[in-house]
Amino acid sequence: MDSSSRFTDRRSVDARAARAARWMLALGVTLLSSACAQVPPAAEETYKPTPGQVGKDVVWVPSPPAVVERMLDIAKVTRDDFVMDLGSGDGRNIIAAGRRGARAVGVEFNPDLVGLSNRNAARQGVADRASFVQGDMFAADISQASVLALFLLTDNLRRLTPKFIDMKPGSRIVVNYFGIDGWQPDYEEEMKSDCEPWCVIKLYIVPARVAGKWRLAEGELELEQRFQVLFGTYTANGKKADITNARMEGDRIRFGIGGVQYTGRVQGSRMEGERSGGATGAWTAQR
Ligand SMILES: C[S@@+](CC[C@H](N)C(=O)[O-])C[C@H]1O[C@@H](n2cnc3c(N)ncnc32)[C@H](O)[C@@H]1O
Structure with a gap:
């Protein structure tokens, strides 16, 4: 060849x-x-929860989509927030927060719902920001959250309240329908359209803790606190008077002494701000 x-x-x-x-x-x-x-697709791919299905401490009932968006509006969620949902169901609150650019984590006891939430987040292109963990909401660390978006029973909220008041002052807790016992909402709204049922939204702003004695330039303030509502007395020159119109909004405080209105900010063991009314100018107080 x-x-x-x-x-x-x-x-x-x-x-x-x-x-x-x-x-x-x-x-x-x-x-x-x-x-x-x-x-056939894997069983988990076809998992479809049923409204009312049993959950560990509360059944699964989803928040209506319009309520989810309005809750996040009311909590003023931005990309700077870290949003958590305790009992996150199919992930809708967390995914909606992720769509607004926020970092968001849902805690859900039911592993099938966790799987569904992760798939929903991936489908909606927010899996890099919105994630889900299987676990018990009562054991969850919420200390880093700036916003909680929740749909739980009053009894669940009552058990969680000690953790709520330990959150950073100014954190927002926005709930669907059931409220937190003994804590007046800072804002409440009933949605009349695009919603049925479960359409009442309540906002709670975590207050700085100020109960106790504070020294002002000329007297002593003694505060009692029920969430954001304050009561107390001011003592100067041997005279004691009730303070008026006193509340917190996050780390901001206001109260009245006689005809003078005090507004200011609390930073640890110090408060400072401005007076108006019968006297004007700056004021400070120390624990
Ligand atoms: C009323 S649904 C709310 C779902 C979702 N947050 C929403 O707004 O659509 C309550 C959820 O809490 C979950 N759950 C019940 N007990 C729980 C627990 N101890 N820890 C975590 N999740 C729990 C249920 O499985 C259910 O998905």
């Missing part, structure tokens, strides 16, 4: 091999796609 016929033979072998490879590839693709078409 001369060198040119060897070359011709080599080329025809190469061509046959290439044809066979193309054929096998096409066959492989066909087999793979028909296999994919025939294998």
Whole structure:
């Protein structure tokens, strides 16, 4: 065999091999796609929760979509927030927060709902910001959250209240329908359209803790605190008087002494601000 016929033979072998490879590839693709078409989706892919289904401490009932968005509006969620939902169901509050650019984590006891939430987050393109953990909400660390978006029973909220008041002052807790016992909402709204049922939204702003004695320039303030509502007395020159119109909004405080209105900010063991009314100018107080 001369060198040119060897070359011709080599080329025809190469061509046959290439044809066979193309054929096998096409066959492989066909087999793979028909296999994919025939294998039913994994059970978890088709998991569909039923409203009212049993949950560990509360059943699953989803917040209506319009309520979810309005809750986040009322809590003024931005990309700077870290949002958590305790009992996050199918993930809707957390995914909606992720769509607003916030970092968000849902805690859900039911692992099927956690799987569904993760798939929903991926489908909606927010899996990098919105994530879910399987766990008990009563054991969850909420200390870093700036916003909680919740739909729980009053009894659940009561158990969580000690953790709520330990959150950073100014954190917002926005709830659907059921409220927190003994804590007046800072804002409440009933949605009349696009919503049925479970359409009352309540906002609670975590107050700085100020109960106790504070020294002002000329007297002593003694405060009692029920969430954001303050009561107390001011004592100066041996005279004691009740303070009036006294409340917190996050770390901001206001109260009245006689005809003078005090507004200011609390930072640890110090408060400072401005007076108006019968006296004006700056004021400070120390614990
Ligand atoms: C009323 S649904 C609210 C779902 C969601 N937050 C919403 O607004 O649509 C309450 C959820 O809490 C979950 N859950 C019940 N007990 C729990 C617990 N101890 N820890 C975590 N999740 C719990 C239930 O499985 C259910 O998904």
